[in-house]
Amino acid sequence: MVRVHRDINRYDRRKNQTVKIMIHVHRDMRSTNRRRGAAPEMSGAAHPDHQQMKGKIIRGIAGFYYVLAEDARVYECKAKGIFRKDRQKPLVGDEVCLEVIDAAEQTANVTRLLPRKNELIRPAVANVDQAMVLFALKDPDPESAILDRFLVMMEKAGIPVLICFNKKDLVDSEAAVRWKEIYEACGYEVHLLSADREDGTEAVRQKLKGKTTVVAGPSGSGKSTLTNGMQSIVRMETGEISRKLKRGKNTTRHAELIPIGTDTFFCDTPGFTSLDLPEMEASELQQYFPEFAPYEPSCRFTGCAHIHEPDCGVKAALEEGKIPKERYDNYCRFYAALKEQEKRRY
Ligand SMILES: Nc1nc2c(ncn2[C@@H]2O[C@H](COP(=O)(O)OP(=O)(O)O)[C@@H](O)[C@H]2O)c(=O)[nH]1
Ligand SMILES: [Mg+2]
Numbered sequence: 001m002v003r004v005h006r007d008i009n010r011y012d013r014r015k016n017q018t019v020k021i022m023i024h025v026h027r028d029m030r031s032t033n034r035r036r037g038a039a040p041e042m043s044g045a046a047h048p049d050h051q052q053m054k055g056k057i058i059r060g061i062a063g064f065y066y067v068l069a070e071d072a073r074v075y076e077c078k079a080k081g082i083f084r085k086d087r088q089k090p091l092v093g094d095e096v097c098l099e100v101i102d103a104a105e106q107t108a109n110v111t112r113l114l115p116r117k118n119e120l121i122r123p124a125v126a127n128v129d130q131a132m133v134l135f136a137l138k139d140p141d142p143e144s145a146i147l148d149r150f151l152v153m154m155e156k157a158g159i160p161v162l163i164c165f166n167k168k169d170l171v172d173s174e175a176a177v178r179w180k181e182i183y184e185a186c187g188y189e190v191h192l193l194s195a196d197r198e199d200g201t202e203a204v205r206q207k208l209k210g211k212t213t214v215v216a217g218p219s220g221s222g223k224s225t226l227t228n229g230m231q232s233i234v235r236m237e238t239g240e241i242s243r244k245l246k247r248g249k250n251t252t253r254h255a256e257l258i259p260i261g262t263d264t265f266f267c268d269t270p271g272f273t274s275l276d277l278p279e280m281e282a283s284e285l286q287q288y289f290p291e292f293a294p295y296e297p298s299c300r301f302t303g304c305a306h307i308h309e310p311d312c313g314v315k316a317a318l319e320e321g322k323i324p325k326e327r328y329d330n331y332c333r334f335y336a337a338l339k340e341q342e343k344r345r346y
């Protein structure tokens with residue numbers, strides 16, 4: 001027995017009209033021995049066109065939205081009227097309702113945006129569960145300023161971050177462990193791995209399951225290698241998806257979701273290394289270094305910037321080795337850059 005979708009008519013009292021709703025029915029395998037994605041065409045009774053479904057926008061190009069629907073197919077969609085109705089522009093990552101126009105052509109209209117959990121500006125993507133930042137331990141060497149800038153961005157956006165250091169086969173284990181300890185001391189979860197050897201990747205895979213994860217990291221750090229390794233396990237499930245997506249070239253560097261399993265998505269972050277600090281007051285920055293928080297109550301001055309002030313709890317913790325020096329130095333650097341921006345503004 002297999003499960004297929006089927007439309008049934010039901011009277012909607014609020015709308016005062018008959019609407020089609022979709023149900024799942026179990027059918028005998030012998031009558032549904034074609035490809036799984038074609039299920040709606042086999043349900044017999046209802047016409048597959050005009051079918052209502054839920055889905056997730058995984059790509060947007062030139063006014064078209066590509067929606068991975070609950071039947072595991074990708075529909076090319078226009079957003080009809082929802083700009084006006086909801087005053088909202090659909091984003092990659094949005095959960096939507098869609099109405100099929102042509103089942104064979106896999107075209108549909110997005111008819112409704114479901115409420116957003118959150119929304120990132122760069123990359124422009126909605127409903128992000130977490131971020132994963134991937135650095136190589138060597139080739140190229142990690143740059144803590146770039147990593148810390150990314151962490152500040154994610155702290156400001158309220159998105160939890162998983163830190164991965166790749167290519168651990170290229171360095172001795174002390175060097176790898178040192179990076180791990182620095183960021184664990186700041187409260188982050190850190191994984192050491194070798195993506196091309198699939199060493200340490202299983203733990204990462206478990207953390208990604210069922211979530212939408214923004215993936216960031218400098219070029220050459222191993223993002224593609226890691227993504228491909230994850231996808232090979234689930235290629236069966238996502239095979240249907242690719243056909244629609246191959247159409248239309250993504251010339252502008254828009255955000256895009258890569259399905260890597262059931263309800264599991266990666267979002268690539270283009271132009272990662274050129275990310276500036278997010279706009280903020282210099283005084284705000286300290287909130288985004290979570291390792292400072294326990295020591296701030298010991299500062300003599302409220303509003304202490306932890307730089308030149310006397311009797312500073314954060315600087316005391318730094319001297320005792322409780323706050324990593326690399327992090328503190330980047331804090332000072334970022335603080336100075338933000339101050340400089342403020343001066344130019346006023
Ligand atoms: N030694 C080593 N090389 C790796 C590892 N993972 C990826 N690479 C290599 O690093 C290079 C860059 O990887 P790629 O996945 O293209 O990086 P991306 O630019 O972040 O997508 C490729 O030549 C990979 O084969 C690893 O764990 N160890
Ligand atoms: Mg790549």
Ligand SMILES: [Zn+2]
Nearest residue numbers: 299304306312
């Ligand atoms: Zn202080």
